[in-house]
Amino acid sequence: MKELRPAAVRELLTHLERLPGIGPRSAGRLVEHLLTCAPDEPARLGEALVTLRERVRLCSTCFLLTEEDPCPVCSDPERDRSTILVVESPTTAWPVEATGEYNGLYHALLGHLSPLHGVGPEDLTIDQLLQRARGEGVREVILATNPTVEGETTALYIARRLEPLGLTVSRPASGIPVGGEVSAVDQVTLAQALQLRRRV
Known part of the structure; x- marks a missing residue:
């Protein structure tokens, strides 16, 4: 079986797949987007990532x-x-x-x-x-x-x-989300919603 992905694509996929929530398919879609978007978009993304690392830090008081x-x-x-x-x-x-x-x-x-x-x-x-x-x-x-x-x-x-x-x-109240159906809610969330019920 031949490797169809160019080396540069494989390297970028490796980096993208290390990000939380990004699996092989999502990484592939991101690579495809970066290869077909406006020519300056990948450079702007790269600059934004460098700026992020240079400027953003944690607040020494609250850690935001x-x-x-x-x-x-x-x-x-x-x-x-x-x-x-x-x-x-x-x-x-x-x-x-x-x-x-x-x-x-x-x-x-x-x-x-x-x-x-x-x-x-x-x-x-x-x-x-x-x-x-x-x-x-x-x-x-x-x-x-x-x-x-x-x-x-x-x-x-x-x-x-x-x-x-x-x-x-x-603790913040938790329960059934707005627009949700009671039958679709898990037992723990439903139990909390019943415990935290309020008068109408």
Whole structure:
């Protein structure tokens, strides 16, 4: 059997397939797009990737992605400094902020607890969160970790560490998505939706 893919294509496929969520088929479609798009588009993509690595870093306070330190959220005097919303990944804050419903501070853990993969509390930014929670004026910490086994474990661990501080510790409600059908919802989500039901 002959190898039909040129060496340059094989090399790019290797790099693309290392990205999260990109398998061989998706990588192939991306390569095809890059070969058939406007001639300057691949160069612009390359420049954007270089710029990303040069300019973007983690905020030293909340660990969100930023080009300035502290980030625009931490340096905004209009933000509600009594509330910290905790997320696993810096990018999780983006859709939360886009709702326009939250005006407090953020804290990215940079992962979740996973003993099977050797990720313990010391590998996350939990100590920095506890230090911030002890700060003047913080009254509530919202644990918005993912609704997975690891996310729930991480939230429970942090809640126990926060308990001596006497703060309100909460989790976002979860349940049936808008437009979803009850018959298509998994049992855990349905159970949570029933537990968190509200009066109409």
